[in-house]
Amino acid sequence: MRYSKTLHVLMTDIGETMSPLDHRLAPLQQWTITALHHALTPEVAVPANYALGTWESVSGDASFRRYFRTHFDGRSYIIMDAPPEKESVEPFVDIAQRLLKAGLRAPIIVAQQQEQGFLLLEDLGDEMLKSLLNKAGGQPLMDAVLPVLATMASSCETAGLPDYSSAKLQEELALFPDWYLQQHLGLSMTSDEAEQWQQLTQTLVDNALAQPQVFVHRDFHSCNLHQLPDGDIGVIDFQDAVCGPLTYDLASWLWDRYITWPRAQLEAWMLQAHQQLAPQVDEKCWIRWCDLMGLQRNLKIVGIFARLHYRDNKDGYLEMTPRFSDYISAVLPLYPELASNRVMLDKWLAMVKK
Structure with a gap:
């Protein structure tokens, strides 16, 4: 040379x-x-x-x-x-x-x-799946990504990884009131709201811990996945991986930060993933796992975006908040057990767009 x-x-x-x-x-x-x-x-x-x-x-x-x-x-x-x-x-x-x-x-x-x-x-290149979402359509990308999810869940070693514990899940959910409510909106919860929030937190934590605990990438979305020249999917930004809920990475992929899929499409993909990831689980239970896992993640993300803006002086994240507030609002009516939280959350999330 x-x-x-x-x-x-x-x-x-x-x-x-x-x-x-x-x-x-x-x-x-x-x-x-x-x-x-x-x-x-x-x-x-x-x-x-x-x-x-x-x-x-x-x-x-x-x-x-x-x-x-x-x-x-x-x-x-x-x-x-x-x-x-x-x-x-x-x-x-x-x-x-x-x-x-x-x-x-x-x-x-x-x-x-x-x-x-x-x-x-x-170097895995610059062709992020984000750039292909509208061009390629969702189904070809879902077909390409699902084997990656299945391999991570079934074949990636979890020994020595941090557990996605109850304490960690609660800590993440607390980002929403701490940074979005208090820092961004200048609001504090009433005693009734604090009680409702605690009930919601427990519901979401229980949902996460009820699932098989597997390798979780933890930031599995279209910017962290690359289309490689040979057709494989390259995976980056994985350093925060944990041992956690089976549906977490799937939820990260379905409720993307750059494109919103119709509910019918989301459910079709949940069921497609169900066949590869956990066919032994009842379908209704599986969809609930996915929806509530997505709710936990999306509440956390709204809080993280506020923290990135106010604490870390990073621009551009607050502008993505409305999409995630819509994700949260769309799931709440689907589950009667969340009815008591719906009015409270919808009131707060409506302020995102003001």
Whole structure:
């Protein structure tokens, strides 16, 4: 392999992406050069004049991580920068190995420096399923995604993963009153509302814990799934995986942040998933599991969007709240046991659009 060419990280100039984390760029770049060189040509010394070109910033996520892309010798790679004082890359490395061992297409880790929070990853490309939702239609994507869900549930190891415990589920649901109600709307619950909220919380927690507990990606939506050139589905952003309810990832996929499916379509897909994931479970029970799991997740998301805006100064998330408030309102009338919560939640959620 010749070194007459420069290692290029293309598109966005570093100066356009300046942030408080930019003191990390120089060591990240130097590590990238060394890591790529040793991973690809360990028998050849790194040339003294070997340097990076321009730097392409790849869209980040709702965490403190950020991503860059580099091109070398006709191939591209993704570089993850995760400040260790904010979060460890160890869970990402662990979960990637679990997914790969199960035969799924997670990015291969080419090199790692966990103490600094640097990872060099296989590049799964830019064709997120989000971009195909309207173009390809929902059914072909559901047919492609369902085997991934089934493999994660049946074949991904759960030993050592955090449990999606009652305490964790309650903590997530509390994001709704803490951040959406109090911080965003400036409201506090009355004693009656607090009692109703506690009853709803218990119903949703019981629903989650009644299900088989399996590997859960925990953010399984159209931006975290990529269509690969060979037709496989690539899976990313999996570092928060837990051992939890069987329907959680399915609910994440069905109640998407970018497209709303009709109720009839949702039920058809729930039943399609039922045949692959849990055919032994009664169909009505299965649909209830899915609906209430989706309700738990969507209440949590509304709270998270408010927290991202007010605590983390991340723009763009509050604008997605109305879709999730509609998801919540659509499920409430389907279950008589939620009747006492419906008026309360509908009142609060109506304020999303004001």
